[in-house]
Amino acid sequence: MIKIGIVGGTGYTGVELLRILAVHPDAEVKCITSRSEAGMPVADMYPNLRGHFDLAFSEPDSAVLAQCDLVFFATPHGVAMRMVPELMAAGVRVVDLSADFRLKDLDVWAKWYGMPHETPEWAQKAVYGLPEVARDAIRQAQLVANPGCYPTAVQLGFLPLLEQGLVDPTRLIADAKSGASGAGRQGNIGMLHGEIGESFKAYGASGHRHLPEIRQGLSLAATGPVGVTFVPHLVPMIRGIEATLYAELSEPADFDRLQALYEERYRAEPFVDVMPFGSHPETRSVRGGNQCRMALHRQEQSNVVIVSSVIDNLVKGAAGQAVQNMNIMFGLDETQGLKAPALLP
Amino acid sequence: MIKIGIVGGTGYTGVELLRILAVHPDAEVKCITSRSEAGMPVADMYPNLRGHFDLAFSEPDSAVLAQCDLVFFATPHGVAMRMVPELMAAGVRVVDLSADFRLKDLDVWAKWYGMPHETPEWAQKAVYGLPEVARDAIRQAQLVANPGCYPTAVQLGFLPLLEQGLVDPTRLIADAKSGASGAGRQGNIGMLHGEIGESFKAYGASGHRHLPEIRQGLSLAATGPVGVTFVPHLVPMIRGIEATLYAELSEPADFDRLQALYEERYRAEPFVDVMPFGSHPETRSVRGGNQCRMALHRQEQSNVVIVSSVIDNLVKGAAGQAVQNMNIMFGLDETQGLKAPALLP
């Protein structure tokens, strides 16, 4: 049994970790912390967990966390950065669901997150936890930076094109759409049902924190600089991200082998599903599941490759991918605890 | 491994059975029938099942079904009634999710369902599959009539009051609300997103097919005739039923022991959760789960008991309860395949 600690468990990522771990056969949640809600049973905040956990939120306590095998951070940025060194020293392994260890260029990190990075050595040592790219490194890692939700959907969709050098890497466009749970669970007027129900809009169109993370990942795949435009949008639903990706094929003739290329690239991946050419993945087809589902499109008179890629932002985009990383780190079946089909309808 | 057949699997109840059975350790779906979609892989219709089932819909074939241990009917009314006798003769056990075997008074059945009942002997033998009332009979049954969605939420909410004779049985009111999946998956203009999104209404307020089923169940609990008014409403969401129940307490003093009574009545029930007095159960707290969650309320200057009861109409109100019945019938742990927490948010 892997002994699990969760730091910062009151948000949607926290409850999603609990939901998944509640039926994971090899993991047991030993503590879940929240300064603001210390003492409250988790099932009082999240009634879907009634009968599944007796646990209450507790004040974060290094000594307690140090007795865990694995600690998940589901905190705002800036928290894991400060707590990680002590846990590392204690030999605890960490999967950080926040943004603290995702970027290697800490000047870029500081600019987008509005504070200097305090543990640059761990930022360099951290493994960016996209299993489809870094499975072997994850297996060995003590510290895994769990990818952001948008970056997961966008990178998985673009990877085969960039790895094979088939498209112009300076002209990538990622038009992404997310349900409201991506904004977390805070008393933000802009996220009221009355504000976002029955409406659709872009946000962060002049620049969003996930842009440098996307750029970093795509540059690695392309082995060189990329030019990517990323515009997120808010969808009046709770869960789900769809990213529609546009790239210019250098050789139009290559269209014929794209489908095979994608299928081949992801054949062995348990959580990436390439649908038939011309399909339209729906976010509901991954609701509650750890899949990334994608399909390719081409329009007449055009050499633009179109990829539509969907995930559940709280699962493959956060808690599910974190558990997938845990499974890899601890040598378990990678799909353990993540086998149930998505909830449709 | 229990060999499972599903008749009429293209609707929401069918896909929900598949979703649950996909990870049930003791059951294996051997065939799923649909006349209209014969030949189509189930994963083509329901992409959440990609990777979970290789099965395609097939024409219903008695010989194939006869080799199953258990057949679920997820068909419109009138179908199971005709196919059941042959399966019974073959020794197959059946859980019918349609309305064919729910009512004992076949004149009432004929009136509400617009056709004479063709297998009255089986209508009498069928066990009404509400485990909280009839667990022992279900265990022995060859034919189980799986309760309707509204009747499940309403009966479980009223049962303790009626069994103990604490309220006026002639003045029961059940104001119930359901998400849109309850209407099934047919090309019905009235169920378009454009018609029911951002709107709320009553329907069937002058009489709904679940009224006689509710009346039958409540009469059994009250051991006498009951007067019940039942008004269903359509909520602009997909899953979930909430029933707000009103009854007049005969002795106001009894208010003090109601909470204890409910907790006692359902203490051993794995799928009924009585929340603290004055709580407000949310349908999302049971989304995708097999729970019925309920709470009691009292208003000042009043002897009206208020019960709010929620279920997922596709799970405890249909497919989940059917699998619960299967577990009971085959001597399995009653919660097998039904242990995952609900999907919240």
Added chain:
Amino acid sequence: MIKIGIVGGTGYTGVELLRILAVHPDAEVKCITSRSEAGMPVADMYPNLRGHFDLAFSEPDSAVLAQCDLVFFATPHGVAMRMVPELMAAGVRVVDLSADFRLKDLDVWAKWYGMPHETPEWAQKAVYGLPEVARDAIRQAQLVANPGCYPTAVQLGFLPLLEQGLVDPTRLIADAKSGASGAGRQGNIGMLHGEIGESFKAYGASGHRHLPEIRQGLSLAATGPVGVTFVPHLVPMIRGIEATLYAELSEPADFDRLQALYEERYRAEPFVDVMPFGSHPETRSVRGGNQCRMALHRQEQSNVVIVSSVIDNLVKGAAGQAVQNMNIMFGLDETQGLKAPALLP
């Protein structure tokens, strides 16, 4: 041109007043106040008003308000109570959309609103502004207490029955459902889209502030005490209230004349629409409009009258009814500015 002031204009009721008044031919908004947003153009907060208003929110200023012909209060309770006397003294007329002047029994008011009433004399003088009951008094009133949203839907639905003494007044049940805009526009976690989307629940089931207001109105209609149980629910939509009302008919024979009674009662009312017997009013049929639409139902073997009554909580339940009251107070056509059909779909 009626010169209008609005106190507390940043909430949903405020923007709704502006939306309606933007095209009202006889009224001109001279000032709109908000302490927290003073200086911000209203069109910056509410982009639907771009091009309609040059106005900015301003600090409340008695001198400015005193120059208006009519001041609307769209404030939390406790504000109008304190500001009204000065405006009354200045001869300004007021429509208060808050709860400050709705109840005549100020002990009850103090209990439900958690503070003593500070201007009891004006609480007595205020006219409860339900035009279908008090049109003549409204015409003369200097101070109108605009009814609450639930009380509007519930009272209009019950009135004909109580005025005619046809039902048992001690056994009234009002099961009401509202969209999320009824909770206003505050940073309340419980009203996030992530919390209430795709979910349904009761709230305030043990007692809600609109209960004494409903009781007061129904008692006046019944000319005697009434017993009413009122349970509100939250619907995952933005606008709309549906109330399903239950009452026991004293004489079952009276069913035959109920429809005619309702039609007669509301024949001359421009904003009450009695649909044919057995209809199901939808909230979308009144979205953005000032109508209350209702229909009657009866179930077999029952002497319970069922009334389903719908309004837009922000229009007939708040800003629209306030403008209707203004029209009456100033001798205008009662439908002025309120003629557009509801927005469907």
Added chain:
Amino acid sequence: MIKIGIVGGTGYTGVELLRILAVHPDAEVKCITSRSEAGMPVADMYPNLRGHFDLAFSEPDSAVLAQCDLVFFATPHGVAMRMVPELMAAGVRVVDLSADFRLKDLDVWAKWYGMPHETPEWAQKAVYGLPEVARDAIRQAQLVANPGCYPTAVQLGFLPLLEQGLVDPTRLIADAKSGASGAGRQGNIGMLHGEIGESFKAYGASGHRHLPEIRQGLSLAATGPVGVTFVPHLVPMIRGIEATLYAELSEPADFDRLQALYEERYRAEPFVDVMPFGSHPETRSVRGGNQCRMALHRQEQSNVVIVSSVIDNLVKGAAGQAVQNMNIMFGLDETQGLKAPALLP
């Protein structure tokens, strides 16, 4: 009073025309046809129109339509094409909301709409009714082809860039999202609430009928061929389109004058609103209104211009624009009947 006929009034475009015309001071609907619903009062199908229209749907009758001043076609493609010549001969003016007269290249039309065009001479004479481009021609036109919903949002967003030749016309991308009402009101399983609620997906990504219409309009603005990729998506809401447009600026220095250029281009347009640079238009800000609202964005290290453009697909994208065209054709104030602010929240 302009005498109005509507052919094919049972869909969402039909009811929207009626909603707008109900309070238009200069127009009177004389007949509205529907073969399938002939005899049914329009208010029975659309209860928001109760009290506004006594009209019933009628069989289409050329003699009756010939007595109208203006006939709107709100029909599937192929219908207006056949009926228009007779109305033209009778001197009636027509605004066709279907696709029959939008394309000038009838081979392209035939390919996308699956039938040969039967009245090519009228296809050539028809004026494409985008007032911001063709106001003078519309004024004189006997036959106006009302633009499609996506093409309206996309063209208005791209026009200033193309007219000024500031961007590479071969690399235009339009990622567009629409509410469900765009699919009309038919018994289509794919448009059930249970299918599209709480989900998001692309559709028509390999080619959509609005692509050639967009290409035609943008080519005219660019005075030369354009390369445009257009991907529509389905949003779980009823009304609204948002289009996020991407184009490469030829001279990065031109960014500084883009905002002024857009403001200048649309300064005199009553229904186009250019928001401040970096704003995020919401579809709800135009719900029920005839506006197109847009804003510009730029990301660091990029010469991609991003435009976010929103409309209500049923208003500026259909019925509202049709009434705007009517106003122009008949010399009325162009905003007549279209002045009310959008419904927010």
